[in-house]
Amino acid sequence: MKLDELKKIIKEELKSILEANAPEKKPGTKEAPPKEKPGTTPKRRGFDKPEPGVNPKPKASLKETEKNLVDKITARFLKSKK
Amino acid sequence: MGKLLEIEYEKIFKPETMASLKGKSGESLKQMLGNKSLMQTIMRSSELIPEIIEAEKNHITTLEGIAVDMVTQAYPIIDYANIRIDAKIVTMGDIAIPKTEEEEESPTNPEFLEAKRRIINGITQGASIRGAFAFYLFKEYLDLLDDTLVDKYGEILKLSFGIYDSEEAIAMLLAMIAQNKNMPGGESQMEYDEEAQQFVIKARAICFPMLVHEIVKGLYEIVGTQGFGKDKEQNKAVIGAVDKLSNEPRDFQYGKFIYDSLNNLYGESNINDARVRELFFTEVYKLDEEEFVNFIENLINNKLTTIQKQWAMGEMKAIEKDLKKDDTGLAGLDEVKRRKK
Numbered sequence: 001m002k003l004d005e006l007k008k009i010i011k012e013e014l015k016s017i018l019e020a021n022a023p024e025k026k027p028g029t030k031e032a033p034p035k036e037k038p039g040t041t042p043k044r045r046g047f048d049k050p051e052p053g054v055n056p057k058p059k060a061s062l063k064e065t066e067k068n069l070v071d072k073i074t075a076r077f078l079k080s081k082k
Numbered sequence: 083m084g085k086l087l088e089i090e091y092e093k094i095f096k097p098e099t100m101a102s103l104k105g106k107s108g109e110s111l112k113q114m115l116g117n118k119s120l121m122q123t124i125m126r127s128s129e130l131i132p133e134i135i136e137a138e139k140n141h142i143t144t145l146e147g148i149a150v151d152m153v154t155q156a157y158p159i160i161d162y163a164n165i166r167i168d169a170k171i172v173t174m175g176d177i178a179i180p181k182t183e184e185e186e187e188s189p190t191n192p193e194f195l196e197a198k199r200r201i202i203n204g205i206t207q208g209a210s211i212r213g214a215f216a217f218y219l220f221k222e223y224l225d226l227l228d229d230t231l232v233d234k235y236g237e238i239l240k241l242s243f244g245i246y247d248s249e250e251a252i253a254m255l256l257a258m259i260a261q262n263k264n265m266p267g268g269e270s271q272m273e274y275d276e277e278a279q280q281f282v283i284k285a286r287a288i289c290f291p292m293l294v295h296e297i298v299k300g301l302y303e304i305v306g307t308q309g310f311g312k313d314k315e316q317n318k319a320v321i322g323a324v325d326k327l328s329n330e331p332r333d334f335q336y337g338k339f340i341y342d343s344l345n346n347l348y349g350e351s352n353i354n355d356a357r358v359r360e361l362f363f364t365e366v367y368k369l370d371e372e373e374f375v376n377f378i379e380n381l382i383n384n385k386l387t388t389i390q391k392q393w394a395m396g397e398m399k400a401i402e403k404d405l406k407k408d409d410t411g412l413a414g415l416d417e418v419k420r421r422k423k
Binding site (some may be wrong): 022044045046047048049050051052053054055056057058059 | 087150162163178179203206207269270271272274279299303304305306307311312313314315316317318319321325332357361364403404405407408
């Protein structure tokens with residue numbers, strides 16, 4: 001078998017496989033635009049875009065309240081000494 | 083669950099669960115603070131912070147970079163989910179992250195929704211406490227900058243987070259919050275960039291270990307967004323009712339043990355892919371409110387039902403399988419197979 005014939009057979013075989021697996025399309029329907037940007041592979045898992053109204057307030061770390069705590073304790077201590 | 087006026091843990095969980103959480107908090111207090119009194123803790127903490135700031139001052143950019151690298155390595159879900167991190171070490175006055183939207187006052191909400199949000203907030207805080215200690219894994223890098231830093235970081239974190247296991251400290255913190263006298267040592271926020279279709283973590287803190295803590299908190303805030311429903315007004319109302327500064331001390335106190343329980347469940351699965359953990363958390367967060375509270379309560383008490391355990395293990399295995407397909411590029415082959423059936 002010549003190389004060209006072999007290529008032809010492979011091409012035809014691939015074409016038939018692709019057609020067999022292609023999603024059914026109704027006439028006049030448009031394909032939905034891809035969710036992912038071109039060149040990226042869609043991932044099976046991940047985090048969904050936040051639902052409407054989901055905008056949590058920043059969470060603070062209260063670590064530095066300690067300075068205020070020291071001031072407060074010191075003031076209380078000094079007051080009790082008077 | 084009793085009728086909730088304020089979403090307090092005592093009203094969400096059964097007395098047995100609260101006893102377990104309080105017991106763990108007592109043990110944690112001993113581990114974190116040893117025999118130090120509250121006054122000694124606060125005084126030592128006040129000495130350490132300026133020392134750390136002084137030691138870090140010539141390495142700010144490097145430390146910001148290490149913080150981002152470290153969290154990205156420790157939490158591979160960040161790369162997988164294409165999350166962007168904007169993290170900066172700043173002075174105390176520059177910590178506040180500008181709010182993107184005005185918050186509205188909330189109407190009354192179904193109590194289980196608020197209970198769910200409160201527990202998720204606790205897990206977020208808990209995860210960020212546990213995650214902050216990840217710097218020990220990067221000791222070699224940090225020692226190159228200053229070999230006294232790692233010990234100081236360890237000490238300040240133990241002191242800072244240890245006080246949340248002290249009832250005396252919590253009472254004082256709550257009093258200060260009520261008087262609006264708190265000054266945060268760090269802040270984090272998650273945002274969704276519509277244009278880039280990407281989550282962004284914004285973190286600001288006065289020093290490196292607090293920055294790491296804030297980045298992890300931002301990551302878990304993203305995970306937490308997966309626990310909401312589709313009703314915009316309800317979502318806003320739940321956030322308005324539950325995401326309060328005055329709730330944070332108890333979230334810090336109990337949240338770390340709720341996080342530990344979930345993390346241990348991930349550990350039990352023997353799955354060696356850390357991305358599964360955060361993705362599994364999202365599946366738990368997506369449970370129906372009542373089911374969620376029940377699952378967490380049973381988990382804390384080590385009393386998951388056979389069905390709950392099977393569901394959890396099954397979810398984790400399914401996530402692991404999906405991640406493997408993504409990693410190996412076998413997703414396409416899988417699609418062909420599915421269509422042929």
